[in-house]
Amino acid sequence: MKRAAVMTIGDEILSGRVLDTNGAAIASRLRSLGFEVTYHLTCADSVEEIVRSLRFCAERADAVVTTGGLGPTEDDVTHEAVASFAGVGLELHGAILDQIRVRFESRGLHMPASNERSAKLPAGGEVIANDHGTAPGCALAVGDLLVVSLPGVPRELLPMLEEGVVPLLRARFELGGVTRIRVLKTFGLTESRLGMIVERLPRPTGTLHVGYRPTFPEIHLALTAAGRDDDDVARVLDEFEATLRTALPTQIWGGEGDSFASVIGAALAARQWRLATAESCTGGLVAKLVTDAAGSSGWFERGYTTYSNESKVALLGVPADVLAPDGPGAVSERCAAAMADGARRAAGVDVAISTTGVAGPSGGSLAKPVGTVWVGLATPTETTARAYRFPGERGWVRTLAAYAALERLRRLLLGLAEHEPFAAREDRR
Ligand code: ATP
Ligand code: MG
Numbered sequence: 001m002k003r004a005a006v007m008t009i010g011d012e013i014l015s016g017r018v019l020d021t022n023g024a025a026i027a028s029r030l031r032s033l034g035f036e037v038t039y040h041l042t043c044a045d046s047v048e049e050i051v052r053s054l055r056f057c058a059e060r061a062d063a064v065v066t067t068g069g070l071g072p073t074e075d076d077v078t079h080e081a082v083a084s085f086a087g088v089g090l091e092l093h094g095a096i097l098d099q100i101r102v103r104f105e106s107r108g109l110h111m112p113a114s115n116e117r118s119a120k121l122p123a124g125g126e127v128i129a130n131d132h133g134t135a136p137g138c139a140l141a142v143g144d145l146l147v148v149s150l151p152g153v154p155r156e157l158l159p160m161l162e163e164g165v166v167p168l169l170r171a172r173f174e175l176g177g178v179t180r181i182r183v184l185k186t187f188g189l190t191e192s193r194l195g196m197i198v199e200r201l202p203r204p205t206g207t208l209h210v211g212y213r214p215t216f217p218e219i220h221l222a223l224t225a226a227g228r229d230d231d232d233v234a235r236v237l238d239e240f241e242a243t244l245r246t247a248l249p250t251q252i253w254g255g256e257g258d259s260f261a262s263v264i265g266a267a268l269a270a271r272q273w274r275l276a277t278a279e280s281c282t283g284g285l286v287a288k289l290v291t292d293a294a295g296s297s298g299w300f301e302r303g304y305t306t307y308s309n310e311s312k313v314a315l316l317g318v319p320a321d322v323l324a325p326d327g328p329g330a331v332s333e334r335c336a337a338a339m340a341d342g343a344r345r346a347a348g349v350d351v352a353i354s355t356t357g358v359a360g361p362s363g364g365s366l367a368k369p370v371g372t373v374w375v376g377l378a379t380p381t382e383t384t385a386r387a388y389r390f391p392g393e394r395g396w397v398r399t400l401a402a403y404a405a406l407e408r409l410r411r412l413l414l415g416l417a418e419h420e421p422f423a424a425r426e427d428r429r
Contacts, residue, residue, distance in 0.1 A: 004035040005061040008042040009068035022067040034226040050081035068152035070135040072114040083122035086142040090120040128164035183256040206236040262293040267413035276347035277303040278339040280356040285402040316342030336385035340376030353405040373401040
């Protein structure tokens, strides 16, 4: 695999004032092209530091893409630094200068002399057109390293990356083949456990990279395969997807374009079942996740957010003795079951899920510590509740509780065994 580095140039990035979204965009595009991205470097608007960083990259990458420092002000020194690194001079491109002048004049402005800087590129460099701004980019081969310099303004950089840089990299590195990414979405295992399982799986022959994209509490696996043609790449992806599905038969729930709720919705629709929710500690989060899915009106009837004991009794018919001072209380198996059962009846639907627990930070006790959540599930044939102990702060507990409720439903609909109730316990802090 060819190796690439990403260099972000700018004091504002170093200081943390501006978040380096360009670096992320460049890296992910390089990856999908088939590069292994080996380094991200961020350095100051300084010729010396840029040259130093380029030297670092020269020993460790075949290509480096830089962003920032191409503007008209004196702290924009990327071209100067690249020229110095390459041991060449700067060359004034008359055509570029004319374009910049025209750009200014078309707005009724006179081009400031400082903009001449932007038309001076390292000698021998290839111009990368900038249709959305004044400063063009530049690609220059320095020994075995290809240095590609792009501006910092994201609106300019992103189209240049796609339209100018990608074709150039494909040609230069003979990336004539195709690169495809396939996403498989998982829930229920921590990143480290997932990693341990996936690491040990046999890999198909061919170029394949497995990436982990945690979008709490989901973890998405991004399989990037590169090969001669679509068939070649599809073979690698199909083969490894089959391996993954065998190893993770219950944890993989969908792919690109699927949401956790949309997958459940499809399973509900297949049975012509409608769903209701009864939420306490999640405060409507389950209903929110459910209705994020387009078309959810086809299978979602209503959600009850019954936060107080009174509302649990009045809206869901939870027996008063459950909530009485000497009863099991709101955070209990009986309450969760009664909530699910009550929601199912009151809404007149086939299935209902419920949540009730201690999200924290206060309200925990020895018997019911923060993170204790009961999840109820009521179907036409039975009503059950399961206990969970989730880690982390309030937001984590609530999100995990909402997912646990949806997960119980998903597993029921797909005929899978119930998940480990404490699976999320050692999740990342
Ligand atoms: P140019 O080469 O176009 O002059 P520059 O980085 O020198 O780019 P700046 O004035 O530093 O110009 O940045 C222009 C804008 O681009 C700023 O609004 C800045 O927030 C944004 N920007 C610069 N670098 C990045 C980056 N790595 N990620 C996201 N935004 C960035
Ligand atoms: Mg800058």
